[in-house]
Amino acid sequence: MPPILTRLKFFPDTLVPIMIGIGLFCLIFSISVINPRNIGWLDNSDLLQHYLGWANYRDAPWTWPLGANSQYGHLTSSSIVFTDSLPLLAILLKPFSSLLPEKFQYFGIWYLVCFILQAYFAWLISKLLSNQFWLRFCICILLGSAPAFIWRVGLVGALASHFVILAAFYLTFTPDKKARPLYWALLMALTSWIHFYLLTIVSILWICSLLNQAYKAERLSQLINFSIQCLTIILLTLLFMAAAGYFMALGVGSKHFGIWRMNLFAFIDPDSWSYVLPNLSDSSIRLQIYEIEGRRFEGFNYLGLGLLCLSLLAIPSWFKNLSPIWLNIKRYRFTVVACLLLLVFALSNQIGIGTWHYDFAITQPWFDLVSIWRGSARMAWPAYYLLIIFILWGVTHSYRPKLKFWILSLTVLVQLGDSSAGYLKRSHQMATGGSSLTHFESPLRDPFWPIAGAHYARVLKADPTLYYSPLAKFALEHGMETNSASFAREDETKKALESKFINEALRLGPLDPMTLYVISPNSLIALSAVFNPQNDLLALVDNLIVLAPGWKNCQTCVLPKNGDGSNLKEITIVEPTLNTGQLIFFKEKGEGINYLSYGWHSSESWGVWSNGSEAQLVFPKIPLGAKTLHL
Structure with missing residues (x-):
């Protein structure tokens, strides 16, 4: 190893992941989004929803729940949880709203924080895999620049917080049991103020970590202690959820399970994030199947060319170390099984293998339940990161030190270089997202x-x-x-x-x-x-x-x-007239659209649908002699 790299190990340990996180953010994205006054790049469907939720919430009166957003939505108003406005920052910044600029956004800053914390927990995990500084440095970059993580940046602000998954894995695998229950409680509470999907994932990993320990418990007192920990953390998490406003909207089920699922090729499908590998599933077919016009596939979980190549080098090590691998699987059996089950859930009942597609029916009660997690592809993230850690474990537990250094260094270069096919486009979109830094474009321009x-x-x-x-x-x-x-x-x-x-x-x-x-x-x-x-x-x-x-x-x-x-x-209201025996058509451009009052969708080429349990037709005076109306 070059002498300069040996000397780097004396660099303050906590500053290394911070520098890596900042460096990756600056390399991959435009730093202009950090400017809290820059709101122009937020003018798209999801980010605009997040910003409008925060902008209305900051001036709303304080009530309980703390996250209640009465200003936004009129009678359908709920809380900032349901606009994905990052309750953690929104609630903390609300008391200082009068001191903040009129146009203020924190999503760009949060992305930077996500990069730093992603690198920080990747650095902690790297310590469990190797004690060599440069290997840990490379591992930190590979976990800190995972394509599935970078993909979320610029789409849904809160869902870029993949660091909570890495934190959960670190708490699961670390041999240091000191204050572990306290850290789990803190992680669960904070995640509940970030995003519901991430809370679901972290909750499952926490329960599995507890089961891993309880399975090895030899005394009744240990089981009682685990039960007390479990009850305490659940109650604390529910309190934080109530404070954020999770329970303000009760009938929030969905009927779209399977639409945003993961393709079976997702780990190896670059989806235009590679200069070398071809796309394995066609976007136009996806859009036709899922009827999500103009929207990317939720199931992007590409590993990256560098990690795919590294996995091939890890295979000999896996076969060579079957015994310790099996021991670790038994030690963390509940975590491994949960990750596999979440991976199956991510595939949903609409199985996709490349461009091939197969559906199977599930009973309505189960469909309604699982539709709460309609973006099922996100539930593959634990398996995604566990696989990356497994690949890195295989390489770090094989090969000579000098060879490992060159293998991981080359992997970092290939990973960042080839993935730039995707993240450079995202960076450009964020940098040029709006024509104005401080204002949104609006079609309402009349005086x-x-x-x-x-x-x-x-x-x-x-x-x-x-x-x-x-x-x-x-x-x-x-x-x-x-x-x-x-x-x-x-x-x-x-x-x-x-x-x-x-x-x-x-x-x-x-x-x-x-x-x-x-x-x-x-x-x-x-x-x-x-x-x-x-x-x-x-x-x-x-x-x-x-x-x-x-x-x-x-x-x-x-x-x-x-x-x-x-x-x-x-506009002058002109009431249409009816004649006896007249046929009225409710299709597009038909005269029947004049009689549609409320409770109707837009007219189509064949006619019109109702869109609720009640709909109204309004007719003018009925012609003399007319006695029957046929529908």
């Missing part, structure tokens, strides 16, 4: 909007076909309450009540004078009973139909005139 934002206290979206973000950005800009919000999970009961509340106001009245309504074209006929053209404004503005109660009698609401930069066009 009407700032005037309405200054007058009304809330804006409610009554058209389910509209995308949430334009009105959500508008509401945030003007400090308005809104139901135009995006959540990872929604309480279906609250959602139904919200729809009923808005539609009854539009159908029966009274209209709230402090609410701006954005409605569907299908709702115009139903408005005739509550709309007062002498007092209210009904207009088309930036391709949205708005109903502004009391606008025409508002002293500060000066109606923009055409030619003054406004494209506002007032």
Whole structure:
């Protein structure tokens, strides 16, 4: 080993992984995202959801649960848990909201923290595999730059926190039992304030670690101690979950298990993250199968070219060390079995092998239960990291020291170099994510909007076909309450009540004078009973139909005139007429869409679906002599 590398072992131990984490972050991603005032790169579906959740939460009043976000979502509001807004940082920063800049994001900083902590726990694990500094250095880089971890950066902020999985593995494998229950309790509590999927994984690894120890227990007192530890940590975790607001939305099940599953080739499928290896599953086929238009496959768990090559060199060592491998499997039997079962769960009931696809049915009660973890591919992460550790163990327990040095050094270069085919694209997307650092782009540019934002206290979206973000950005800009919000999970009961509340106001009245309504074209006929053209404004503005109660009698609401930069066009409600014997079609461009009030999807080429337990058709006066309506 070169003398300079030998001298590096005297470098302060705790600073090594910190430098590695910072170095990997700077190598792979744009440091511009660390700027807390830079929000432009967050203007995409998931990151925007996280930011809007935080931005509304920071100024919401303190209540219990601590994570309650009453400002965002109107009647469907829940907590920052359900916008994936990193409750850990949101709750800690909320008391200092008045001291923070108006536009402030912490997701870029969190990514940097994730890189540092990923490297830190990788460094601790490396100590269990080798006592040679340079080998540990390479191991730290390989675990700290795992493609499955880097893939999450720039997508869902909280899910980039893979360091909690490495921390769980370290607590499982470390021979140092001092204060281990305390560390597990801390890890569980903190993970509950990061993300539910990670909490599920860490909880399973913790229970397995406890079972590994309990299985070897020789005295009853040890089992009693383990039971007390288990109960204490569960109660502490539930308390943290309650404080974050996990239990504010109860009917948050999903019906999409299997959509975001893992392909059986995922560990070796580069999915455009390699210059050398071909893709093993076709994206267009995936999108056709899963109907996730414009979205990447959730099951990206590619090991990387460097680790795949290293696994081939580890195979002889595995055969040579079958006895110690079997002893370790028995020592950590519950952990190994759990990782394998989670891997099977990640495959779901929609088995994919490359481009081949097979479905098998599961009973409805089980389907409803497992759909809580609809992104089942994420449950493969423990097996993913355990496999990497197993590969590194095989190499470090074979070959001569000098040869190991060159093997792992070359592996690092191949891994980082070849994976740059993927992470450089992600870095470019994050660096050029928005045209403005401090503002989001919005299609709502008419002068009407700032005037309405200054007058009304809330804006409610009554058209389910509209995308949430334009009105959500508008509401945030003007400090308005809104139901135009995006959540990872929604309480279906609250959602139904919200729809009923808005539609009854539009159908029966009274209209709230402090609410701006954005409605569907299908709702115009139903408005005739509550709309007062002498007092209210009904207009088309930036391709949205708005109903502004009391606008025409508002002293500060000066109606923009055409030619003054406004494209506002007032709408007159014209009730359609019916004739005896007339056929009415509800398909696209059919006259029947004029009679659709609420509870309907958008019309399609064949007709229209209802989208709830209640839907309404509104007809004008029935022609004389007509007695029967056939549907």
